[in-house]
Amino acid sequence: MPDATGLELIAQELRDADAESVLDTVFFRGRAALLVAPAAVPATLERLRERGYAFMASVHGVDYFPEEPRLGVHYELLDMREVDRISVRTRVPLSDPHVPSVTPAWPTADHQEREVFDMFGVIFDGHPDLRRILMPEDYEGHPQRRDFPLGGEPVLFTHNERQTPSWWE
Amino acid sequence: MSDVDTTRRDSLTPAIGYREMEQSVDVSHIAHPETEELLTINFGPHHPATHGVLRLLVTLEAEIVREIKPIIGYVHTGIEKTAEDKAYWKAIPVIERMDYLAYYFNAMAYCGAVETILDLEVPPRAQYLRVIHMELNRIMSHLVWLGTTALDLGAISMFWYCFRDREQILDLFEMSSGQRMHTRYFQVGGVFEDIPVGWEQKVRKFTSRMPTRVDEFQALLRKNEIALQRLRDVGVVDEQTLLDLGVTGPLLRATGNPWDLRKAEPYMSYDHFDFKIPVGTVGDNWDRMVVRMLEMKESVRIIEQALDGLPAGPYITDDRKYALPPRHELATSMEALIHHFKLVTEGFRVPPGEVYYPIESPRGEMGVFLRADGSSKPARVHMRDPSFVNLQAMKPMSEDLYIADFIATLGMLDPVLGGIDR
Amino acid sequence: MEVTRHGHGAGGMTEFRARQLRARDMLRGALEDSEIEEHVQQSILTTTLDKVGRWAVGNANFPLSFGLACCAIEWMSHIGPRIDIARFGFEAARATPRQADTIFLSGRISIKMAPVIRRIWEQMLEPRYVVAMGACSSSMGVFNNYALIPGDKFLPVDLHVPGCPPRPESLVHGILKLRAAILSQPTQDWRTRYGGRGTEEVVAELVRDNPNAVQDINVFRGGAGETSQGA
Numbered sequence: 001m002p003d004a005t006g007l008e009l010i011a012q013e014l015r016d017a018d019a020e021s022v023l024d025t026v027f028f029r030g031r032a033a034l035l036v037a038p039a040a041v042p043a044t045l046e047r048l049r050e051r052g053y054a055f056m057a058s059v060h061g062v063d064y065f066p067e068e069p070r071l072g073v074h075y076e077l078l079d080m081r082e083v084d085r086i087s088v089r090t091r092v093p094l095s096d097p098h099v100p101s102v103t104p105a106w107p108t109a110d111h112q113e114r115e116v117f118d119m120f121g122v123i124f125d126g127h128p129d130l131r132r133i134l135m136p137e138d139y140e141g142h143p144q145r146r147d148f149p150l151g152g153e154p155v156l157f158t159h160n161e162r163q164t165p166s167w168w169e
Numbered sequence: 170m171s172d173v174d175t176t177r178r179d180s181l182t183p184a185i186g187y188r189e190m191e192q193s194v195d196v197s198h199i200a201h202p203e204t205e206e207l208l209t210i211n212f213g214p215h216h217p218a219t220h221g222v223l224r225l226l227v228t229l230e231a232e233i234v235r236e237i238k239p240i241i242g243y244v245h246t247g248i249e250k251t252a253e254d255k256a257y258w259k260a261i262p263v264i265e266r267m268d269y270l271a272y273y274f275n276a277m278a279y280c281g282a283v284e285t286i287l288d289l290e291v292p293p294r295a296q297y298l299r300v301i302h303m304e305l306n307r308i309m310s311h312l313v314w315l316g317t318t319a320l321d322l323g324a325i326s327m328f329w330y331c332f333r334d335r336e337q338i339l340d341l342f343e344m345s346s347g348q349r350m351h352t353r354y355f356q357v358g359g360v361f362e363d364i365p366v367g368w369e370q371k372v373r374k375f376t377s378r379m380p381t382r383v384d385e386f387q388a389l390l391r392k393n394e395i396a397l398q399r400l401r402d403v404g405v406v407d408e409q410t411l412l413d414l415g416v417t418g419p420l421l422r423a424t425g426n427p428w429d430l431r432k433a434e435p436y437m438s439y440d441h442f443d444f445k446i447p448v449g450t451v452g453d454n455w456d457r458m459v460v461r462m463l464e465m466k467e468s469v470r471i472i473e474q475a476l477d478g479l480p481a482g483p484y485i486t487d488d489r490k491y492a493l494p495p496r497h498e499l500a501t502s503m504e505a506l507i508h509h510f511k512l513v514t515e516g517f518r519v520p521p522g523e524v525y526y527p528i529e530s531p532r533g534e535m536g537v538f539l540r541a542d543g544s545s546k547p548a549r550v551h552m553r554d555p556s557f558v559n560l561q562a563m564k565p566m567s568e569d570l571y572i573a574d575f576i577a578t579l580g581m582l583d584p585v586l587g588g589i590d591r
Numbered sequence: 592m593e594v595t596r597h598g599h600g601a602g603g604m605t606e607f608r609a610r611q612l613r614a615r616d617m618l619r620g621a622l623e624d625s626e627i628e629e630h631v632q633q634s635i636l637t638t639t640l641d642k643v644g645r646w647a648v649g650n651a652n653f654p655l656s657f658g659l660a661c662c663a664i665e666w667m668s669h670i671g672p673r674i675d676i677a678r679f680g681f682e683a684a685r686a687t688p689r690q691a692d693t694i695f696l697s698g699r700i701s702i703k704m705a706p707v708i709r710r711i712w713e714q715m716l717e718p719r720y721v722v723a724m725g726a727c728s729s730s731m732g733v734f735n736n737y738a739l740i741p742g743d744k745f746l747p748v749d750l751h752v753p754g755c756p757p758r759p760e761s762l763v764h765g766i767l768k769l770r771a772a773i774l775s776q777p778t779q780d781w782r783t784r785y786g787g788r789g790t791e792e793v794v795a796e797l798v799r800d801n802p803n804a805v806q807d808i809n810v811f812r813g814g815a816g817e818t819s820q821g822a
Contacts, residue, residue: 028522029285056415057527058553060538074538076525076553083433087525108415111561119249134242134590135738136703143737144250151247151737153744155730214704215711217656217686221663222704243704244660247738263733269661313664332671339668350661350756587660590701 007032010051010086014044026089033087038073038099041090045075045102053077053086056106061116065146069093071120075102075109092122101127119144205230214243220317220579221586225563227575234567234575239560245590252550256516257283257357260547264537265351267552268588270313273299273306274530276355279550281436282526282539283357286519289491294482295359296438301372301475302345302354303437304468308379309338310531311461315386318458318580322399327389334382337375344368357517358492359485369476376476379469383462390458400455404566404578407452414565415558418533419460420582424452430529442474454574457581464531491517516545525553532556532583554588648692648718649680649773655691655711656684659698662725665756666697674759679766688714693769696742699727699734709745719781720769722750725757747781 004027011025011034021040026033036044045056055078062072069091077086092099101124103109113124114133121142124130132139141148154160208229214222222243228236248267252260264279265272277299284291291299312331319327339349345364346352354361390396408424421428429446431439447463449456485492493512494505511517519541527536533555540549563582567575613630658666669676670684685691688711700708712721721742726732728742729751742748749772752765776784 026523029288029524031524033523055412057534058525058536058538058551058558060551060553062523062538062540062549062551074525076536076538080428080433085525085527106415107413108558108561111557115557132242134245136242143247146253148250149737150250150254150735152735153731153740155735156741156743214707215657222659222707243701243707244699245701245703245738246660246699246734247736248734251734251736266661266733269664313667317667329672332668333673336668336671336673349758350665 003027003030004032007034007086010034010048013051014047017047018043031085031087033089035089035091038090038092041073041075041088042100042102042105044088045077046105048077048086048088049105052079052081053084055080056102056108057085059102059109059112059116061120061122061144063120063144063146064091071097071122071145073099073116073122094121097122098125099123100125101130103127118142121145207235220584221589223560223579223584223586223589227572229572232571234570234572237564237567239563241560241586241589243590244586246587248591249550249552253547256545257519257547258512258516260550261356262351262353264550264552265353266587267591268530268532268535268554268556268585269350270310270585271306271530271532271535271588272351273303273355274528274535275552276353277303277437278526278528278530278535278537278552279539280355280357281528282524282537283519283541283547285524285526286522286539286541287357287491289358289486289488291359291437292483292486293438293480294363295484295486297475297479298360298364298484299355299437300439300442301472301479302342302360304471304475305338305341305372307468307531308465309335311465312338314461314531314580314583315458318577318583319390321576321580322396324390324393324396327386330382330386334379341368341372341375344371356485356492358488359483361485363484369479372472372476376469376472380466383465387459387462397455399574399577400458400581401453402451403454403574404570404581405451405453406562406565410565411452411562414561416533416562418529418531418555418559419457419464420533420559420562422446423449423456423460425450430527430534434527436528439471441478442471444468444471444474454577454581461531461583518543518545519547527553530555532585532588533559552588552591554591556584556586556588557591560584560589645774645776649770651680651682652692652720652770652773653683653685653690654681655688655694655715656686657694657697657711659696659700659704660727662697662727662756665759665762666695666724669759669762674763676763676766679763679770681766688712689716691715692718693720693722695722695724696728696746696748697724699732699739700742701738702740705740705745708742712746717781718773720749720773721746722752722765722769723748724752724762724765726753726755729753747785749784 007025007027011022014022014034018040021036021044022034023037024035026035034044056075057078058074058076060074062074064070064072070093072089072091075088077088078084090099099122101109101113103113103124104126110128111133113127114130116122117124117130118132118134119142131137135143210227210229212225212227214224224240224243226238226240227234248263252263255263261276261279265276267275312335316328316331319325342352343349345368346354346361406424408421408426411421411424412426417428425448427446427448430436432446444467447460447467449460489505489508494502494509498505499509521541521543523538523540525536525538527534529535534553535555536553538549538551538553539547542548559582563579566578566582570578613626617627617630668674688694692715694712694715696708712719723729723742727734727739729748730741731739732755750765750769752762754761
């Protein structure tokens with residue numbers, strides 16, 4: 001991992017290139033993370049790719065409910081030569097959940113961005129085929145948001161199985 | 170699906186609209202000679218050769234696969250959301266059931282993430298025990314892969330041999346933890362309990378025979394003309410395409426890239442052991458198969474070294490705030506009783522933080538992203554499953570293959586749908 | 592059905608040889624009355640066609656090769672050498688539902704997969720049986736959430752095997768119970784077994800054109816005990 005000073009240097013370089021891109025840096029338990037503005041995500045990832053972080057390990061979403069902005073998208077980057085990891089995070093509010101898609105530049109993000117869309121409702125502009133991937137295509141709602149109910153069926157025991165008639169009755 | 174009459178619209182049959190939405194395969198970009206017609210057929214989700222409920226819309230020109238479109242989600246279980254509802258300790262069984270062939274790895278990645286946020290030290294004995302169990306699980310996962318893939322190729326005898334050896338590993342798991350699969354053995358801070366007397370001898374008996382078994386498997390397939398013809402130079406993808414697609418694990422190592430997290434970013438004292446990383450040269454199906462078989466042998470070496478150097482000591486962390494106290498203390502110590510009560514009912518609290526913890530599972534890089542918000546339940550658990558990302562490599566791997574080769578390539582991809590769908 | 596076995600041990604090789612000679616004589620038509628009686632008692636079984644049919648179904652029950660999740664791996668080890676359910680007749684795991692007798696719901700059933708399973712089950716021919724293997728298909732198992740439904744919601748399940756995944760002995764016990772149930776009950780389609788009323792699928796246009804179509808079709812009507820006529 002880049003250590004704390006390395007992280008600050010990277011953040012400074014990115015801010016030099018684009019002043020509004022890096023909003024914050026987080027260094028926690030030896031792991032480095034950059035908080036960037038949503039619109040600057042593809043450009044930031046490209047600049048990090050030039051610095052060596054050429055492998056995208058993961059794209060995943062987080063719901064920060066009740067903090068605003070609520071929906072977060074995290075990109076985990078890996079530098080295989082230096083064995084370095086860095087995390088790029090962005091947050092979008094529910095009212096405007098648009099993040100430019102990085103799929104054209106990083107093909108690995110294809111299915112992963114679809115999953116973030118399916119589970120959280122973040123819309124990736126420029127994604128070639130943004131459909132639901134895990135839930136049925138006509139499902140309504142975004143299940144992994146924190147205010148989506150967990151759901152579930154009442155479990156049938158002998159004491160309540162007669163209350164729910166079987167589908168063939 | 171072309172003979173389905175989709176003009177009938179009924180309130181009684183709403184499913185037809187849904188099916189139409191998935192029929193969206195655009196074949197205009199596929200160049201094909203005028204005499205041939207492109208046929209799109211549906212492959213799965215119930216199919217004997219897809220490893221699990223994978224559905225593929227395959228566009229064929231005669232018998233050559235031109236385009237595939239995977240549709241997944243048929244075993245989506247909402248594991249990540251269920252884990253948010255449970256205490257950290259109680260989420261371990263839920264998380265284990267994700268990639269159902271590599272359950273120790275699921276638990277390891279999750280426990281590792283929690284331990285990182287807590288800054289908790291895992292005692293050396295627990296680390297070695299974790300390594301032994303993970304490597305046994307790696308061998309077991311590769312055995313199941315080998316058995317089912319050989320079944321797809323038609324070499325049915327391999328299935329019986331591989332499952333015979335798999336039963337021995339499951340016996341070892343049953344002896345150490347009580348369950349064959351999904352053992353809940355890894356806990357935050359160490360392992361659930363110490364290995365019983367006699368387990369080490371049984372593992373040594375197993376590891377003494379395993380390399381010969383792997384040699385037998387190789388002997389069955391290495392000079393088999395049919396296997397060679399079906400697997401050599403089939404499904405070749407170059408390394409850069411795989412890296413762009415985020416593929417890790419034996420698929421990447423078959424192309425010659427020796428990326429293995431056990432060597433590159435050692436965790437759980439993997440750096441104490443001396444083992445090699447098998448890499449391929451060409452990146453075809455044959456290399457993928459041999460890489461996994463040799464990995465089984467390397468895992469045996471790791472297990473033997475771990476058993477030789479197994480340190481004495483506690484099997485779980487001493488920190489009573491996170492690990493249950495031993496039962497004999499409950500009768501004498503008040504603090505132990507209180508800690509036990511609090512841990513079992515509410516669970517321990519984890520200070521706020523976000524961490525991504527990657528490990529090397531049999532299929533590639535398995536990572537767990539954990540966000541803790543200070544309460545006793547995780548706020549977000551995401552599992553970066555290797556099969557989910559590796560599935561994207563199916564497209565370049567299956568370009569211009571015959572259907573039979575396509576099935577073999579799908580087997581060599583080693584998808585585990587539990588991990589893909591979570 | 593009574594099966595009396597005369598091993599080689601009861602009387603030994605001489606007894607066996609005597610039976611052989613008697614059989615040869617019978618074929619030649621050279622046996623006398625009492626000898627015919629004896630021969631018939633020793634070598635011919637009488638039963639009803641019903642019982643023989645059930646015996647065949649129970650002892651040669653082909654499972655559908657169907658696996659959903661973790662229980663499928665345990666299911667594969669049942670086909671494997673140690674547990675080997677082929678010795679109970681579950682030998683040929685058919686890939687096509689048209690040729691299969693039993694579907695093992697081995698694994699968690701997500702809402703996306705449920706219509707697929709239903710369609711597969713409908714393609715199976717009577718008599719067909721459903722085994723819900725594991726906790727996830729019977730109830731939701733470890734996960735009770737938005738994405739799963741239990742098998743009972745859309746299929747009539749004959750056997751529930753608990754466990755996560757069930758121990759091999761557990762599933763074998765369940766399979767033997769299923770076999771005992773098949774051997775003892777009269778061969779019934781699932782509607783009769785479960786007393787399902789009015790569950791026949793009627794084509795939508797038929798009802799639209801002729802609202803009395805359901806009554807006109809010869810369907811299962813009335814209480815349990817009445818057999819269906821035709822349909």
